Amino acid sequence: MSLEVQKQHDTLIVRVCGEFDLRAADYCRRDIDQKLKTQGAKHILFNLGGVTFIDSSGLGVILGRYRKVTENGGKVAISNVPPRVTRILELSGITRLIPVYANESLALKELA
Amino acid sequence: MRLRNRMKLEFLSRPENVSLARVAVATFATEVDFNLSDLEEIKVAVSEAVSNAIVHGYEGKPTGTVLLTATLYQNELEIVIEDRGRGIADLARALQPGTSSDPERMGLGFVFMKSFMDEVDVWSEAGQGTRVKLVKTLPGELRAQNLAES
Numbered sequence: 266m267s268l269e270v271q272k273q274h275d276t277l278i279v280r281v282c283g284e285f286d287l288r289a290a291d292y293c294r295r296d297i298d299q300k301l302k303t304q305g306a307k308h309i310l311f312n313l314g315g316v317t318f319i320d321s322s323g324l325g326v327i328l329g330r331y332r333k334v335t336e337n338g339g340k341v342a343i344s345n346v347p348p349r350v351t352r353i354l355e356l357s358g359i360t361r362l363i364p365v366y367a368n369e370s371l372a373l374k375e376l377a
Numbered sequence: 378m379r380l381r382n383r384m385k386l387e388f389l390s391r392p393e394n395v396s397l398a399r400v401a402v403a404t405f406a407t408e409v410d411f412n413l414s415d416l417e418e419i420k421v422a423v424s425e426a427v428s429n430a431i432v433h434g435y436e437g438k439p440t441g442t443v444l445l446t447a448t449l450y451q452n453e454l455e456i457v458i459e460d461r462g463r464g465i466a467d468l469a470r471a472l473q474p475g476t477s478s479d480p481e482r483m484g485l486g487f488v489f490m491k492s493f494m495d496e497v498d499v500w501s502e503a504g505q506g507t508r509v510k511l512v513k514t515l516p517g518e519l520r521a522q523n524l525a526e527s
């Protein structure tokens with residue numbers, strides 16, 4: 266799996282590619298938290314467009330960042346959900362907490 | 378239940394082996410005409426059970442042994458995942474949706490296993506280890522065909 270992290274205004278855009286599972290989770294959690302701090306971002310946008318597999322470990326990273334960011338008054342959004350990820354995302358209950366957008370620009374508009 | 382095929386996989390409790398386990402089972406299952414979403418669901422369920430063995434059973438220590446057995450019967454695929462880790466003291470509680478012993482986790486593993494498989498059975502004893510049995514019924518058409526053949 267690979268992560269591409271980019272800051273745009275107040276938002277950290279996190280583009281996740283590949284298998285978002287236990288192996289990826291630890292690295293992602295550390296990398297995102299560190300970049301959140303060093304780049305001083307307030308919100309996070311998870312672009313899941315490149316995700317080929319996700320399970321509770323990957324979803325746990327998203328939910329954990331949601332808790333952290335919202336505690337500091339920030340917002341979290343998700344975009345570009347591939348069809349194979351839609352059902353598990355809904356089943357997890359995350360979509361009741363975090364808004365999902367078709368693409369990055371729609372999500373960024375809401376986060377601004 | 379007629380036995381059609383079986384495989385066993387033994388591996389260390391390392392995070393990189395979670396993907397090994399689910400890919401091995403998915404490959405094993407391609408012998409049957411599961412549709413793509415069935416295969417995706419099987420992969421998630423295997424991933425959850427194996428991740429639990431590593432994270433909870435062996436508490437993240439990479440030296441434990443996880444045993445996976447996949448068996449293809451006439452009308453179902455059965456997957457058993459076993460660890461000799463710390464076990465589950467209160468199984469009824471652990472099986473409740475949204476219950477986790479780890480504040481960083483959401484307690485979704487068993488929720489996904491139950492939603493994606495037709496049967497989930499868990500045996501566990503504190504200090505002894507845990508065994509999870511996952512069953513997926515073969516796609517309807519094929520099942521009927523197999524019954525006719527037998």
Ligand SMILES: Nc1ncnc2c1ncn2[C@@H]1O[C@H](COP(=O)(O)OP(=O)(O)OP(=O)(O)O)[C@@H](O)[C@H]1O
Binds near residue numbers: 425429464472479485
């Ligand atoms: N193999 C195991 N050995 C020991 N304890 C286990 C094992 N599998 C599950 N458990 C216990 O059962 C609880 C529930 O498991 P479940 O997979 O549903 O949630 P989780 O692993 O805590 O969170 P998530 O799966 O969302 O990351 C775990 O928190 C853990 O206490």
Ligand SMILES: [Mg+2]
Binds near residue numbers: 321425486
């Ligand atoms: Mg779990």
